[in-house]
Amino acid sequence: NAGVTQTPKFQVLKTGQSMTLQCAQDMNHEYMSWYRQDPGMGLRLIHYSVGAGITDQGEVPNGYNVSRSTTEDFPLRLLSAAPSQTSVYFCASSPGLAGGGSSYNEQFFGPGTRLTVL
Amino acid sequence: AQRVTQPEKLLSVFKGAPVELKCNYSYSGSPELFWYVQYSRQRLQLLLRHISRESIKGFTADLNKGETSFHLKKPFAQEEDSAMYYCVLADRGSTLGRLYFGRGTQLTVWP
Numbered sequence: 001n002a003g004v005t006q007t008p009k010f011q012v013l014k015t016g017q018s019m020t021l022q023c024a025q026d027m028n029h030e031y032m033s034w035y036r037q038d039p040g041m042g043l044r045l046i047h048y049s050v051g052a053g054i055t056d057q058g059e060v061p062n063g064y065n066v067s068r069s070t071t072e073d074f075p076l077r078l079l080s081a082a083p084s085q086t087s088v089y090f091c092a093s094s095p096g097l098a099g100g101g102s103s104y105n106e107q108f109f110g111p112g113t114r115l116t117v118l
Numbered sequence: 119a120q121r122v123t124q125p126e127k128l129l130s131v132f133k134g135a136p137v138e139l140k141c142n143y144s145y146s147g148s149p150e151l152f153w154y155v156q157y158s159r160q161r162l163q164l165l166l167r168h169i170s171r172e173s174i175k176g177f178t179a180d181l182n183k184g185e186t187s188f189h190l191k192k193p194f195a196q197e198e199d200s201a202m203y204y205c206v207l208a209d210r211g212s213t214l215g216r217l218y219f220g221r222g223t224q225l226t227v228w229p
Contacts, residue, residue, distance in 0.1 A: 034221075040127065042204060042219035043162075058216065090162065107154075107217065109162040 001026050005092050006110035012054055013081040013117045021076040023091030023114050029108070031094045032074040036060065036087040037112070043090065050096075081117045089113045121145060122202050129193050129203035132228050139190040139223045141179075148206040149190040153179055156217075157201040165190075165203070175199070181216030195227045 007022045025032065029052030030058050031047035035058075036080040063085060065077040074093075078085060094105040123142045133139045143149060151221060153165040166174045168181040179190045188205060205220040 027131070031150055040221055042122075042124075042221040045216060048216075092162075106164045 003027065004091055004093055004108050004110035005043060006089075006113050007064075009111065011113060011115050013078075013115065014063040014118060015082060017081050018080065019078050021078075021089055021115070022111060023074045023076065024072050025074075025108070026072065027092075027093065027108065028071060029093035030071070030096050031105075032068065033058070033092050033107075034064070034066065034076045035092065037087075037090060038087050044102075046076065046089075048089070078115075079097045083117045085115065086117045087115060089115060121209070121218040122205050122220035124203075124205050124223050125222045126225050127221065128226070130226045130228060133188070133197055136198070137192050137195040137225065137227070139203050139225065141188045141220060143186050143205070143207050144188060145186075145207060145209070148161075149181075151179075151181055151219075152188050152206040153177070153188075154206055155201050156204070156206045162204070174189050187213065195225075197227050197229055200225055200227045 004025045030051050034046040035043040036046055037043050045059050046060055047055055047058055047066040048063050049055045050066050052071050055066050055068055068074050091110040092107045094106055094107045119127055121144050125140050151168045154162050156162045160207045166172060175226045177192045179188055181188050202222050202224050204222045207218045
């Protein structure tokens with residue numbers, strides 16, 4: 001299994017450009033999510049999905065769109081890039097949020113995409 | 119309101135010394151807490167969860183509901199423990215159990 005894969009690894013954009021960050025998992029996980037990691041801020045949830053066709057907003061959704069047409073893929077779209085979106089983006093997946101014993105399933109993270117917006 | 123507080127951004131200890139990474143949380147219900155770790159050039163990964171009450175790589179963490187804390191401890195730090203550590207809270211109050219990350223503590227273990 002490749003686990004969670006993300007492309008590209010690095011990206012530089014100009015203000016106003018749009019792009020899509022790709023995320024795929026081959027573990028048949030229902031739950032997928034996108035986080036951004038900023039210095040001193042930890043990870044903040046952007047959007048998440050509990051299954052194909054179902055998405056919802058996280059903590060910092062503005063400027064981002066998502067869709068989930070298949071179980072495997074969960075792309076993140078930047079509509080009009082801004083310097084404030086310069087960050088490292090992580091995709092994560094898990095079988096579901098609650099596993100056996102009422103415990104939350106382990107989140108599996110991708111390697112990250114480092115995005116710079118000039 | 120910040121649900122997870124990690125007061126130390128940076129923490130340095132010498133090899134063989136005890137280490138404690140602090141985590142305090144704010145949550146009205148019954149929380150589920152985790153420690154995630156990110157080693158240099160590796161992915162973020164689960165280290166341990168409070169519900170398992172296990173020791174992983176010599177690390178333990180006890181949930182103290184009275185003090186609303188979930189500190190991570192290891193009696194004898196090793197150089198390979200150098201990494202970024204995140205305390206994470208699962209919000210059972212929301213519909214889908216969102217995760218809240220602390221800001222992280224960068225641990226450096228000197229030889």
